[in-house]
Structure formats: C-alpha cells, structure tokens
Amino acid sequence: MGSAVGLSGNFYEFNASATPAEADTRAMQSDWSMIGRDLSEAMGQVAQQQRSR
Numbered sequence: 001m002g003s004a005v006g007l008s009g010n011f012y013e014f015n016a017s018a019t020p021a022e023a024d025t026r027a028m029q030s031d032w033s034m035i036g037r038d039l040s041e042a043m044g045q046v047a048q049q050q051r052s053r
Helices: 020-051
Strands: none
8 A cells, every 4th residue: 555645665764773773772662661651550550449448
C-alpha cells in the first residue's frame, strides 16, 4: 500500500539511528521506560486495592 505522492516505496522513516549501538541504546531506554510505567501502574493498583479493604 502506498500514498499518491510517495512512489519510491519507502514512505516513512521509523526509529532512525546513526549506528547500531545508538539503535540498541534507544531500544533499551524505551524498554526500561515501559517497564517503569508498568511497575508504577501495578503499584498504584495494589495500593488502591489495599485502601479499599
């Protein structure tokens, strides 16, 4: 699938990094950020459950 203007086949650039090491660093930062969000949400849910007891 393509767009009417982009005829070359490569329309969008995602996660562009200058080096493989930079790509790895960005991926690790993103992964740990999501882990932190998940932990924070889980801790909030546990705290809310304990308050409602």
